[in-house]
Amino acid sequence: MKLKPDLGEDVEIDMSPMIDMVFLLLIFFLVAASVVKVEKVPVEIPQAVYAKVPENTTGRFEITVTEAGGIFVNTTPVTLDELKALLVPEIEANPDLKVMFRADAGVKYSVNEKVMAACAEVGANDLIFNAFEKDAFTR
Numbered sequence: 001m002k003l004k005p006d007l008g009e010d011v012e013i014d015m016s017p018m019i020d021m022v023f024l025l026l027i028f029f030l031v032a033a034s035v036v037k038v039e040k041v042p043v044e045i046p047q048a049v050y051a052k053v054p055e056n057t058t059g060r061f062e063i064t065v066t067e068a069g070g071i072f073v074n075t076t077p078v079t080l081d082e083l084k085a086l087l088v089p090e091i092e093a094n095p096d097l098k099v100m101f102r103a104d105a106g107v108k109y110s111v112n113e114k115v116m117a118a119c120a121e122v123g124a125n126d127l128i129f130n131a132f133e134k135d136a137f138t139r
Helices: 016-035 080-093 109-121
Strands: 061-065 071-073 076-078 098-103 126-129
Touching (some): 061 080, 061 109, 098 109
Parallel strands (some): 061 098, 098 126
Antiparallel strands (some): 071 076
């Protein structure tokens, strides 16, 4: 009667099914990531000489002002009072809330000023303005 296994045999694990699964998962996530699209209100972003690309844009409250003076939170049109009402719970949940401000290049400053004042009234003081970098040597 043989109770002990023969220690001379090497057990091998076939790695090819695992490699196949890793490649399938990789392809799935690449395809899934390309399908997800973030919709934004179309505006012509102004250019600035000292514009910088932010390192992290996640978790920002996005406000867009169109050339016609329309105010949008993400893609939803709002009034100034509705904007304040939407900002209050966001600020209560995150006192360090960063507001990303996208204004069309043709928007008058008075419209932007009203939106910035509405943000300040409810305590949203960290505004980040979208702008494209402009070459300093061109006019």
